[in-house]
Every structure is written in C-alpha cells, then in structure tokens.
Amino acid sequence: MATQEAKAWTYIEGYPATLKLSTINPPTTASFQDVVDGTPHILVQVHACALNPVDIQMANLPSWSMPWNPLNGVEKGMVCDFSGVALCSSAGFQAGDEIFGLTLQPFIPNGGALGEIADIPMDKCVAVKKPAEWSHEKASAISLVWLTAKACIETVEPYVDASTNKRVAILGGSSATGIYSIILAKCKGWTVVSTSSSRNKDFIVNDLKADKHIDYTTQDVRTALLDFAPDAVIDCVGGTEAIGLPYSRRFTTIVGDKTGRTSMAEPYTYYDYLAPHRAVAQWLRWGKGALGLGESYDVVILGMKAEWLEEAKQTLGEKDIYVDSMFEFEKADEAFERLNTGRARGKVVIKVSK
Secondary structure, three states, rough: OOOOOOOEEEOOOOOOOOOEEEEEEEEOOOOOOEOOOEEEEEEEEEEEEEEEEHHHHHOHHHHHOOOOOOOOOOOOOOOEEEEEEOOOOOOOOOOOOEEEEOOOOOOOOOOOEEEEEEEHHHEEEEEEOOOOOOOOOHOOOOOOHHHHHHHHHHHHHHHOOOOOOEEEEOOOOHHHHHHHHHHHHHOOOOEEEEEOOOOHHHHHHHHHOOEEEEOOOOOHHHHHHHOOOOOEEEEEEOOOOOOOOOOOOOOEEEEOOOOOOOOOOHHHHHHHHOOOOHHHHHHHHHHHHHHHOOOOEEEEEEEOHHHHHHHHHHHHHHHHHOOOEEEEEHHHHHHHHHHOOOOOOOEEEEEOOO
C-alpha cells in the first residue's frame, strides 16, 4: 500500500512522559482501502480536534506495557474527537464532505485525531456531516460530551419524569459534559441545580439557565442538595458525597467514586484492579439499586449513536458550543496541560490543519 507522510502527536506508554510530535504514514487517497477485514474505514484530513480526560486516561493504561499487548512499544495515536474533511468516498460519505465525530480507537496506527490525516475504522467510530455554519473548531468540541450527556439524561429520565417535581442535580456543571447535561435537562423542562466554583456561577445560571447554583468551594454540597431534594443526580466530577440522598431515586455518574483524572473512568471503574475497594463499593451499590433496596446506581458511558449527533445539529447553534481555549497543532502539549488543570470551562481545542 502506498503511503504518505503526515504529522501526528503520539505516545508509546504513559502521559506526559512519551508524548511527542511524530511522522506517521497513512495511506494515500489512491491506495486507501475503504473496507479492511470487513470493517469500513474513512480517511480524514483533520482540521481540528478536542481533548477529553479519556485521552490522557487511555495513554496511562497499564496494559500498554504488558508483553502480550501487540501495541507494546509501538507509537500510538491520540485524541477521540475530530472535525475534518473526508478524503475518499467511503462509509456513506463522499470525498470532500465536511464531517465531525469521534473514534474510540485513536491508539491504532494512523488512527488518532491529533494528526493531520487519520485512517479511522468505523466499527468504533460515529460521524455525521458538519453543519456549514459550524467551524471545524466548534464541531470538534461536541461529539464525546454530547453523546455522554445524552446517555446521562436518558438514564435519569424515567425517574425524573415520574416525579411531580422533576428536579435533577448536575454535579460539575461547568465541565464539558455538565454543560450539555444542563442544556438537555432544561430542554425537557426540568428544574436544575448545578455545582461549580463561584467563578462559574454566572455562567451556570445566566448562560446555561440552571435554576440554582451550589458553590462547592464554600458550601457543604450534600447539605445544599438535601435542601433541593432532587429526583435524580448526574455526577460529572466523581466522589461519593451526593450518593444516597433521601429523595433521589437514581444516581448516574460518568466517573465513579474516583476523583482524579489520570485513570480511566466510566464503567472501567467497576474493574479497576488498582483500586479494588472502590470497585467493590460500586458493585455493591449497583446491586442494591438493582434489587430495589435503595437508589438506582450506575456508571455510564456515552452512546455511539449517529442520530444523537444529528440531534445536536438541530439543538445547538454555534454559540451553544463552549470552547475554553484553542491551541496550535505544534503546541498540543500545552493544550494537554490546560486540560489537566481541571479548570477548563468547555472544551480545549487544537487546530490541526487549515
């Protein structure tokens, strides 16, 4: 297969120790195979990508150093969220289509969104055409967090809608997933309380239209939530202080009990052998809820549904897509540093190519 040279940020094992700007060799448009081993592929010129904590968590997976891992010692791609242009007609797209989406396998050779060209297998990818009025930078900032927020809302919806109060608490409302969870909850007419620092109170209340705000730096969060009496809780930050509230019938978290950003979140936390005490506690909590012995509990992951991304196109204007900061491709390491502060309001975006 004929290849071409392109620049991409890669790692071998662990962030930030092995993160570097590398030369990769994706296929040329003439030699590109749109189906490999029965799986459709798409070749994308990436214009922008957006960072998520999972990008760091993937790089820090201990399995990369295991001798049985075929990618042990191999340079791996990074970043799930992308927006760009299809270079070949494949997977339902035509060459020249502007598309956005995410891949769950950025680590495969030539597969990361933090590269000028990405060869992406579609069995672990969801993508749709980009609205003309959205910039690539804004479009890259949507997929993972919107699909995660949608999954959160869908898991609490039966419990909230069954209540006359229709109240939901969203922990970490200024986080990227928290932002779209608030937007979706308000679209349903629910009453929303959200936590953040005082720095983001105006943003939470005035821009996102949350009904109430809790400043976690000065208030006792659990006491404030007891006063609000939510029907369900969506947790975007981790920890256990809001679990088991008397009126809450459902606790949905995307993080689990952990509060750090370096290890994998979402359902992976049920199997975290590095923190077995947390994993056991989560399983017991899930089991009690499943048996009707307390609040329903689960750690959820995004839904890979193209129709949900199509809904985002209908629901959001470009002004509703919140970008914290933008970085040039050559300064991707600085973008990761910004993400790792935990203080980004919205997404950290990297402009890959023009």
